[in-house]
Amino acid sequence: MRIKRVGVVGCGFMGAGIVQVCAQSGYEVTVVEISEQILSKGIAAIEYYLGRGVEKGRISQHDRDFARSRIKGSITLEDVSDRDLVIEATPEDMELKKKVFVQLDNICPGHTILCTNTSCLSVTELARATNRPDSVIGTHFLSPVPPSKLLEIVRADTTSGETLEAVKDFGRSLGKEILVAKDTPGFIFNYLLLALTGAAVRLLENGVASAEDIDKSMALGLGHPIGPLALADFNGLDVGYMVSCAMYRRSKDPCLAPSVIMREMVESGRLGRKTGEGFYKYKKEK
Numbered sequence: 092m093r094i095k096r097v098g099v100v101g102c103g104f105m106g107a108g109i110v111q112v113c114a115q116s117g118y119e120v121t122v123v124e125i126s127e128q129i130l131s132k133g134i135a136a137i138e139y140y141l142g143r144g145v146e147k148g149r150i151s152q153h154d155r156d157f158a159r160s161r162i163k164g165s166i167t168l169e170d171v172s173d174r175d176l177v178i179e180a181t182p183e184d185m186e187l188k189k190k191v192f193v194q195l196d197n198i199c200p201g202h203t204i205l206c207t208n209t210s211c212l213s214v215t216e217l218a219r220a221t222n223r224p225d226s227v228i229g230t231h232f233l234s235p236v237p238p239s240k241l242l243e244i245v246r247a248d249t250t251s252g253e254t255l256e257a258v259k260d261f262g263r264s265l266g267k268e269i270l271v272a273k274d275t276p277g278f279i280f281n282y283l284l285l286a287l288t289g290a291a292v293r294l295l296e297n298g299v300a301s302a303e304d305i306d307k308s309m310a311l312g313l314g315h316p317i318g319p320l321a322l323a324d325f326n327g328l329d330v331g332y333m334v335s336c337a338m339y340r341r342s343k344d345p346c347l348a349p350s351v352i353m354r355e356m357v358e359s360g361r362l363g364r365k366t367g368e369g370f371y372k373y374k375k376e377k
């Protein structure tokens with residue numbers, strides 16, 4: 092199946108990056124938000140990053156303008172009803188995502204593939220909320236989307252081989268390397284990431300080593316660009332804690348058990364970089 096027109100639902104942090112990458116790869120993109128104000132903010136972020144690409148010589152002014160001209164914003168979901176593929180990038184909330192999928196299923200033609208950018212929710216559960224479970228699939232983009240080399244595709248129990256192949260081709264056309272995972276809690280990337288973070292937090296909790304030394308062991312020992320505790324601070328401890336709780340609820344896998352100190356840090360507002368304190372202390376950013 093040839094995908095030409097793409098829809099994105101949600102123009103937040105991930106949605107904006109997905110829109111940018113699709114438009115730069117030649118797709119016509121319609122992005123839908125819940126209000127004009129949030130939509131303008133999302134589109135402004137895309138324009139900012141496209142502009143930065145020009146400043147840094149990564150793209151030409153012509154390519155920037157051409158990419159921008161392919162992006163349309165809307166606050167009406169019906170405006171994605173002519174799309175070949177729609178990617179949902181709304182917050183990580185199963186009931187909200189199900190509602191969006193049911194609406195998309197009602198308004199999109201039979202050939203439209205419906206994708207979710209969920210980090211850890213069941214893609215199969217979302218697929219089964221629609222009348223086209225064979226055409227529903229997970230497209231887990233990693234952040235930040237434009238420079239990330241990977242696209243993790245999550246095959247729901249119901250996803251057809253045809254849908255999988257079409258989405259693999261689509262992902263490659265965005266310049267991404269493709270990973271394919273079964274629909275399990277956290278898929279590949281978040282399972283490994285959360286298991287590593289959990290183990291690093293347990294070492295800290297048990298007084299085995301300092302945060303600096305735990306991070307150094309992975310950064311210098313395995314060549315990770317950043318240690319697991321510093322990365323958890325960077326991503327936001329509230330986000331990490333919420334994802335690990337959701338994955339643990341689904342799997343009961345002890346590797347994913349949410350940590351007590353992370354819960355305490357979240358409850359006391361120490362959320363990492365964004366609040367100036369997490370596993371490390373940070374100078375206030377402008």
Ligand SMILES: NC(=O)c1ccc[n+]([C@@H]2O[C@H](COP(=O)([O-])OP(=O)(O)OC[C@H]3O[C@@H](n4cnc5c(N)ncnc54)[C@H](O)[C@@H]3O)[C@@H](O)[C@H]2O)c1
Nearest residue numbers: 101103104105106123124125180181182183208209210234
């Ligand atoms: N943030 C990350 O690092 C990251 C990485 C990979 C995957 N994800 C996943 O991507 C998804 C989006 O995350 P995010 O960080 O971009 O969240 P975000 O909060 O930045 O953006 C979500 C956007 O969806 C909009 N929205 C809510 N309901 C909507 C609706 N009914 N119709 C249209 N728009 C709606 C919100 O207004 C918001 O702008 C989540 O499932 C998250 O788990 C996030």
